Amino acid sequence: MKAKLAVLVGCNYSNSTHELRGCINDVHSMHHTLRTRFKFNPRRIETMTDxxxxxxxxxxxxxxxxxxxxxxxxxxxxxxxFYFAGHGTLIPAEVALTDKPESAIVPSDHNFITRADFQQLVNRLPKGATFMFLADTCYSGGLMDQEKEQIGPGPRNGNHVGAEPTPRMIPFETVLSQLAPMADLDDQDIGGLMVNMFGANAPAMFGANAPAMFGANAPAMFGIPPNQFPPPLKHGHGVLISGCEPNENSCEGEIDGKFHGLFSYGVQKALKEHPDPITNKQLVLRIQQIVGKLYSKQHPCLYCSDKDAHALFL
Incomplete structure (x- = not known):
């Protein structure tokens, strides 16, 4: 019998200049849904919030x-x-040493987790196993390499319901300015800054900085030279359902008296309205409709193989 395992993470960044209000609520909702709808064993669900x-x-x-x-x-x-609700950031291409900006999620200590980190993990997945990543964070459409965007942006206009929603985004420059004084380093040297502060747990993409700081004792994970990421995800190994496109904000707001991410709210509402088994593609199309009525500048997307697009969600 197949096992179902989950890691759920929610960061509200309380008492900071970039505080959010709905991420922990979203984790609690997802935990309930996994247990009741999808029969996850609570002992196989690891939950972390701030x-x-x-x-x-x-x-x-x-x-x-x-x-x-x-x-x-x-x-x-x-x-x-894996479910993450919190801030995202966009690392400039000239900093990431890539041909385009790199999306990253922002944990509570601002130690970015990037596409390279996810690829290192997901490429370890056994044949026949499935990894489902739901990301309610800004720029989340760029968090995993996939061969195909199954569902992209829908219609665009400027309407939204209620108060202007809050983006789940921290500008890259803001993170640097906050970390640099703690490490006593130039905030322009992002690689050195991250390695100095987080050591072996720094983002994999900044590994080229480690030998200069640790010499022969540099952690093995830092053997990644500039412009060279782990190989793309193996076919059919990963499904990313993102709260928005790679260049968009994923937002939160007050809905029915509680704060939630618009995407996370859309996931829960779509599942409640469709109690029967639902495919990944069917689910994301429903989520797009729900989110579009709340805030039409945000477009949830689906990235996966053709086979996984028509596979059942969880």
């Missing part, structure tokens, strides 16, 4: 460790699910 009473904080190190544990347990046929 609630003051949370036992384990969603730092970059802790999130990657939880994902690694999940992938290490995976067997052929298993379903792995």
């Amino acid at each position: 609630d003051p009473h949370s036992k384990k904080k969603p730092t970059g190190e802790n999130i990657k460790a939880a994902l690694k544990r999940m992938f290490d347990q995976a067997k052929p046929g298993d379903v792995l699910h």
Whole structure:
């Protein structure tokens, strides 16, 4: 019998200049849905939030460790699910040493998790297992390499319901300005800054900076030279359902008296309105309709193989 495993992460960044209000609510909603609708064993769901009473904080190190544990347990046929609600950021191409800006999620300690980090993990997935990534964060459409965008942007106009929603986004420059004083380094040297602060748990894409700082003791994961990422995801290994396009904001707002991400709200509403099994493509089309009525500048997307587009969600 196939196993179902999940890692759920929500970051509200309380008492900061970029505080959010709905991410922990979204994690609780997703946890309930996994248990009741999709029959996940609660003991196989690892949850991390930055609630003051949370036992384990969603730092970059802790999130990657939880994902690694999940992938290490995976067997052929298993379903792995990662859900992240929080800020995203966009690393400029000239900083990332790539031909386009790089999307990243922002853990509670601002230790970015990038496309390269996800590729290192997902390429370990056993044959026949499935990885489902739901990302309610700005720029989330660029978080995993896939061969095909199954569902892209819909119609565009400027309408929205209620107050202007809050983007789940931290400008890259803001993160640098906050981290640099703690590391006593030039905030232009992002690679050195991240490696100095986070060591072996720094984003994989900044690995070229490690030898200069650690010499022969540089962590093995830092053997990535500039412009060279881990190989693209293996065919059919990953499904990304993103809250928005790679260049868009994924927003949150008050809905029915509680704060939620518009995308996360759309996921929950679409599933409640369709109690029967639903394919990934059918689900995302429904989510687009729901989110579009709330805020039409945000377009959830689906990235996966043709086969996975027509596979059942979870």
